Amino acid sequence: MDSRGLIPRSDGRFYLTRATDCVGRRSPDEPFRLRNGEPRTWHTWRMPNPFFEGRAAGKYFVGRGTETTQLSSRIAELLQDAPNHVQVAGMFGTGKTSLLHKAIGMAEEHKIYAARIEVPEMAEGAALAQAQHILRTLLSKMEDDGVGREQGFRFDLLHDWEKGNSGSFEMCKATALSGDDLARDLRRIAHTLEEFGYHGLLCLLDEAQYLQGPTLRAIKSALFETNSILMVIALRVLTDVPSVDVVAEDMLTLLDDSINRLFSTRIGLGPFEHGDGERCIQRRLADDTDGISFESEVVSDIVHITRGIPHHVIGLAHLVYDLAAVTPDRTASQDHLLSAVKSRFRLEWKSVSGLLDSASPDERDALAALAEHPQVADTADLVALSTHSLTDREIESQAVLWSDYFDRLQEIYPEWCRVSPDGVALDDPVVAYILRQRLRFEDAS
Ligand SMILES: Nc1ncnc2c1ncn2[C@@H]1O[C@H](COP(=O)(O)OP(=O)(O)OP(=O)(O)O)[C@@H](O)[C@H]1O
Ligand SMILES: [Mg+2]
Numbered sequence: 001m002d003s004r005g006l007i008p009r010s011d012g013r014f015y016l017t018r019a020t021d022c023v024g025r026r027s028p029d030e031p032f033r034l035r036n037g038e039p040r041t042w043h044t045w046r047m048p049n050p051f052f053e054g055r056a057a058g059k060y061f062v063g064r065g066t067e068t069t070q071l072s073s074r075i076a077e078l079l080q081d082a083p084n085h086v087q088v089a090g091m092f093g094t095g096k097t098s099l100l101h102k103a104i105g106m107a108e109e110h111k112i113y114a115a116r117i118e119v120p121e122m123a124e125g126a127a128l129a130q131a132q133h134i135l136r137t138l139l140s141k142m143e144d145d146g147v148g149r150e151q152g153f154r155f156d157l158l159h160d161w162e163k164g165n166s167g168s169f170e171m172c173k174a175t176a177l178s179g180d181d182l183a184r185d186l187r188r189i190a191h192t193l194e195e196f197g198y199h200g201l202l203c204l205l206d207e208a209q210y211l212q213g214p215t216l217r218a219i220k221s222a223l224f225e226t227n228s229i230l231m232v233i234a235l236r237v238l239t240d241v242p243s244v245d246v247v248a249e250d251m252l253t254l255l256d257d258s259i260n261r262l263f264s265t266r267i268g269l270g271p272f273e274h275g276d277g278e279r280c281i282q283r284r285l286a287d288d289t290d291g292i293s294f295e296s297e298v299v300s301d302i303v304h305i306t307r308g309i310p311h312h313v314i315g316l317a318h319l320v321y322d323l324a325a326v327t328p329d330r331t332a333s334q335d336h337l338l339s340a341v342k343s344r345f346r347l348e349w350k351s352v353s354g355l356l357d358s359a360s361p362d363e364r365d366a367l368a369a370l371a372e373h374p375q376v377a378d379t380a381d382l383v384a385l386s387t388h389s390l391t392d393r394e395i396e397s398q399a400v401l402w403s404d405y406f407d408r409l410q411e412i413y414p415e416w417c418r419v420s421p422d423g424v425a426l427d428d429p430v431v432a433y434i435l436r437q438r439l440r441f442e443d444a445s
Pocket of ligand 1: 090094
């Protein structure tokens with residue numbers, strides 16, 4: 001064994017006896033090869049994690065029943081009627097890209113050609129380049145997907161585009177952005193697709209918040225010219241999307257009214273319903289060949305702590321899975337969840353720890369009560385719930401002290417402590433969870 005803990009084997013591989021990852025877990029026992037003369041870290045050869053499969057849900061897609069029904073109706077209508085274009089809006093990580101991928105599958109069933117194109121973020125004034133990029137990307141996807149290949153043709157629209165000024169694409173040689181040019185080129189693409197047996201084009205513009213005003217207006221006038229293209233734009237919005245009406249309002253700030261009317265089907269994506277969040281985790285675990293399982297309460301708590309926001313559900317479950325994968329019984333427990341929360345929500349952990357360290361015993365009681373009853377609660381009720389054998393009078397005077405404390409908390413932590421005439425609420429399930437765990441741990445020690 002050398003100083004790094006490596007034991008050479010006769011087949012050129014090594015055992016590594018001292019490898020631990022960043023949280024101190026030992027490496028598994030399989031032999032391995034060196035990379036550039038160095039042992040690979042545990043992370044690079046651990047088991048595949050079912051919560052790491054790229055950015056879109058793909059085969060693990062769950063829920064979103066209403067949204068997929070809306071989309072599938074719009075897609076089916078494309079074959080019969082004038083298209084009814086779609087806006088999808090949601091905050092970071094709520095599943096917009098996953099929904100677009102789902103739409104590709106739906107289009108295939110109707111023999112409609114579908115392409116998801118990411119709108120590039122470009123400097124102000126680069127609308128022409130942005131529109132050119134969208135068309136060019138569409139053409140290369142068509143080529144990659146082998147459009148025409150089945151019929152023995154060679155798809156040559158991309159080749160034509162690449163010819164630049166000598167080609168027949170208007171958008172390629174344009175020096176200014178025009179809806180007419182875009183319409184002509186899109187019609188040509190749609191026509192080619194028809195020739196190859198497709199019943200239309202589903203164009204899915206992801207990251208559409210980057211669309212510049214002129215690009216959007218050119219798209220609008222092009223869309224008025226053709227009935228064989230259905231356009232879906234997916235926008236990342238900054239505020240939560242509790243209802244479709246709010247999406248509409250949010251969109252109005254981004255899209256002018258006529259464009260808003262053109263994209264008249266509006267789909268708002270918020271967090272998962274609790275059951276769908278749990279299914280999102282269970283579907284991936286069901287596919288796991290390493291036999292890792294999660295205690296059911298852990299699954300439920302992950303969804304609760306992350307408020308069911310898909311990106312966070314997956315991120316937290318990923319960490320929990322890794323921790324469970326190196327234990328003998330390969331089952332994720334509350335201890336694993338706690339470690340995962342500690343690592344994923346470091347800032348919150350630090351801030352809650354600081355808060356508890358500086359709190360008096362009475363303030364700790366107030367925090368404990370709030371963490372156990374985080375929904376809006378009358379302060380006197382909180383006192384009554386958490387302390388026994390107090391007279392009404394004592395409860396009242398204690399409530400005055402706690403109310404003062406909650407007012408101060410709201411000033412320091414407005415992002416999670418909300419005081420209103422109805423009482424006090426702890427608005428962040430991560431903070432509530434950390435508070436409960438820290439207090440429980442301290443009580444036990
Ligand atoms: N319906 C779903 N079923 C299962 N998993 C999902 C679903 N929606 C999203 N996810 C998962 O949640 C994570 C975020 O999803 P996705 O990338 O689609 O969100 P997004 O809204 O496009 O994010 P961004 O704002 O970063 O573009 C991914 O890991 C994805 O697999
Ligand atoms: Mg996305």
